[in-house]
Amino acid sequence: MPRHQNRGAAGGRRRASHSMESVLTEAVALLDEAGPSALTFRALAQRLGGGVASIYWYVASKDELLDRATDHVIGGVLADIEAIEPGDDPIDDLRVMSLTLFDAILVRPWLGNYFMRNTDVQGNALRLYDTLGQPTLRLKLTARQRFHAVSAITTVVVGSAVDLGQEPPQEVLEGAVGRDEFLGRFAATWRELDADDFPFVHEIVDEFDGHDDIEQFRAALDLTLAGLRLQADA
Amino acid sequence: MPRHQNRGAAGGRRRASHSMESVLTEAVALLDEAGPSALTFRALAQRLGGGVASIYWYVASKDELLDRATDHVIGGVLADIEAIEPGDDPIDDLRVMSLTLFDAILVRPWLGNYFMRNTDVQGNALRLYDTLGQPTLRLKLTARQRFHAVSAITTVVVGSAVDLGQEPPQEVLEGAVGRDEFLGRFAATWRELDADDFPFVHEIVDEFDGHDDIEQFRAALDLTLAGLRLQADA
DNA sequence: CGGTACGATAGAACACCGTTCGATAGAGAT
DNA sequence: ATCTCTATCGAACGGTGTTCTATCGTACCG
Numbered sequence: 001m002p003r004h005q006n007r008g009a010a011g012g013r014r015r016a017s018h019s020m021e022s023v024l025t026e027a028v029a030l031l032d033e034a035g036p037s038a039l040t041f042r043a044l045a046q047r048l049g050g051g052v053a054s055i056y057w058y059v060a061s062k063d064e065l066l067d068r069a070t071d072h073v074i075g076g077v078l079a080d081i082e083a084i085e086p087g088d089d090p091i092d093d094l095r096v097m098s099l100t101l102f103d104a105i106l107v108r109p110w111l112g113n114y115f116m117r118n119t120d121v122q123g124n125a126l127r128l129y130d131t132l133g134q135p136t137l138r139l140k141l142t143a144r145q146r147f148h149a150v151s152a153i154t155t156v157v158v159g160s161a162v163d164l165g166q167e168p169p170q171e172v173l174e175g176a177v178g179r180d181e182f183l184g185r186f187a188a189t190w191r192e193l194d195a196d197d198f199p200f201v202h203e204i205v206d207e208f209d210g211h212d213d214i215e216q217f218r219a220a221l222d223l224t225l226a227g228l229r230l231q232a233d234a
Numbered sequence: 235m236p237r238h239q240n241r242g243a244a245g246g247r248r249r250a251s252h253s254m255e256s257v258l259t260e261a262v263a264l265l266d267e268a269g270p271s272a273l274t275f276r277a278l279a280q281r282l283g284g285g286v287a288s289i290y291w292y293v294a295s296k297d298e299l300l301d302r303a304t305d306h307v308i309g310g311v312l313a314d315i316e317a318i319e320p321g322d323d324p325i326d327d328l329r330v331m332s333l334t335l336f337d338a339i340l341v342r343p344w345l346g347n348y349f350m351r352n353t354d355v356q357g358n359a360l361r362l363y364d365t366l367g368q369p370t371l372r373l374k375l376t377a378r379q380r381f382h383a384v385s386a387i388t389t390v391v392v393g394s395a396v397d398l399g400q401e402p403p404q405e406v407l408e409g410a411v412g413r414d415e416f417l418g419r420f421a422a423t424w425r426e427l428d429a430d431d432f433p434f435v436h437e438i439v440d441e442f443d444g445h446d447d448i449e450q451f452r453a454a455l456d457l458t459l460a461g462l463r464l465q466a467d468a
Numbered sequence: 469c470g471g472t473a474c475g476a477t478a479g480a481a482c483a484c485c486g487t488t489c490g491a492t493a494g495a496g497a498t
Numbered sequence: 499a500t501c502t503c504t505a506t507c508g509a510a511c512g513g514t515g516t517t518c519t520a521t522c523g524t525a526c527c528g
Contacts, residue, residue, distance in 0.1 A: 015476085015478080015522065015523085017476085017477085040513085040514065040515085041514080041515065041516085045478090050477070051477065051478035051479065052478080052479085052515090052516090053477075053479080053480095053517080053518090054476075054477050054478060056516075057475085057476060057477075061515080061516080062514095062516090119423075120423065126432075126435070129435065130431075130432045130433070130434045130435045131434075132434075133434030133435070133437070133438065134433060134434050136434070137434060143438055143440065143441050144438075144441045145453075146437060146438055146441075147438035147441040148441075148454065149453075149457070150434070150438075151450055151453070151454060152390070152453060152454035152457050154393075155389075155393035155397065155454050156386070156390065156454075157393075158393045158396060158397070159388075159389035159391075159392045159393020159394070159396065160389050162392060162393065162396055163389065163392070166351060186353065189353075189354065190353075197364075199368060200363075200364045200365075200366075200367030200368050200370070200384070201360070201364045201367070203367070203371065203377055203380060204367065204378075204381035206377065207377050207378045207380075207381040211381070215382075219379075219383075219385070219386060220382065220386035220389050220390075220458070222461065223382075223386050223457075223458045224457045224458050224461060225461070226460065226461030227456065227457030227459070227460035227461040230460050230461075231460070249493070249494085249505085249506055249507075250507090251505080252506090274485065274486085275485080275486065275487085276484085276485080276486095279507095284507075285507035286487090286507080286508085287487085287489090288507065290488085291504085291505060295486080296485095296486060296487090
């Protein structure tokens with residue numbers, strides 16, 4: 001395991017010289033460019049201009065690599081969230097923080113799959129969890145209610161993110177097919193279902209067609225927050 | 235692709251004779267016994283007493299296998315949920331249905347990772363989605379609100395399930411370490427954090443330690459449903 | 469200075485995975 | 499008897515995470 005930060009520039013031109021920073025940065029770049037399936041040790045090594053086994057000096061396994069890469073970008077999100085100054089309404093603060101987190105996941109859908117998986121490695125995620133919980137301390141709730149409230153919120157965020165992270169069939173990732181057309185195809189299938197057999201699907205298919213992910217998330221979040229406000233005012 | 239159900243018993247003793255049913259049943263058994271990582275084509279083939287390639291006659295890829303296996307057990311859950319007779323309060327019905335679904339996922343945490351991934355293949359999941367949505371038709375809501383409400387609920391269910399599905403470090407899976415002890419270890423780490431730096435974590439660590447997954451889910455669900463009730467009564 | 473310990477790198481090999489190919493067995497129809 | 503179509507299977511292919519072992523280069527120390 002690495003002890004110090006790598007403090008020097010590269011040596012000669014035969015051997016590569018990495019650093020935790022560069023490993024994570026390139027890993028994130030791979031994830032951003034082509035999704036989780038593109039992040040392999042061989043691809044990462046090539047990008048770093050080194051050998052495969054070298055990566056194992058910084059990271060004990062692929063799981064840890066993913067955890068650390070996730071925490072690496074969560075660090076940035078954490079800074080954004082900590083920069084939010086508390087307002088009058090704690091629940092409003094919760095809302096802004098959650099939306100900030102969700103925005104970050106929207107840009108990097110893979111985040112949802114690894115976020116908060118292992119707080120031992122993901123120090124920033126733990127800190128984010130705490131920051132997200134702090135507004136609840138200003139609400140009239142029991143400790144258990146606070147715990148459940150923040151769990152509920154992260155559940156909504158992660159749950160929505162997982163929906164998103166469902167690597168789209170590679171067609172939209174390559175840009176060959178737009179997301180709207182992708183949704184439209186499903187909508188078309190649904191519309192052909194018998195209206196008596198599937199009354200609800202029939203009712204909402206137009207809403208599903210071309211729906212906005214952020215709006216859907218905000219709706220789910222607001223339901224939870226409305227419930228929470230009710231609880232805090234009781 | 236298979237046309238008919240396999241209608242006969244096995245032939246001689248050299249070649250194995252499968253059926254869609256048996257393939258999915260054994261796949262589910264593997265998933266139940268040792269989690270997703272244990273479901274390999276080789277392991278499945280051995281269990282079926284046949285060759286690896288045979289499975290591809292029933293299923294085009296591993297993703298499809300996972301989708302069909304998931305939908306196979308969702309079929310049972312669907313029956314349970316359809317058996318629920320509507321009560322006076324649609325929101326109560328939503329609650330009972332959601333809890334029924336969550337109970338099923340609690341027993342098979344892997345379900346959460348594949349549920350509703352592809353409604354083309356997962357016919358039962360689509361039907362379940364519709365059934366879950368029907369109570370909202372009795373509420374005074376717009377179509378969009380109904381769509382968002384059911385999305386929110388499935389998000390909470392799936393989000394909670396993903397938390398669960400986080401294959402525990404194999405120690406608790408083997409029964410060597412109890413879940414409580416596993417949680418306790420994390421709690422111990424959290425307790426050592428500075429109380430000023432992590433005020434929220436400090437506040438809720440006792441609640442986290444030994445917490446019940448069902449209770450946590452129910453709390454999140456109830457917040458959402460409370461918000462929904464507010465919306466429907468407005 | 470020369471030697472040595474250690475931080476850091478890397479190539480080759482291993483075991484396993486999903487998937488494909490080509491061959492072939494069996495049963496019914498012609 | 500031949501043909502066709504369903505269903506099966508062993509062997510191989512390319513790719514993966516991971517480990518083994520050997521090495522380079524630098525900092526330290528006698």
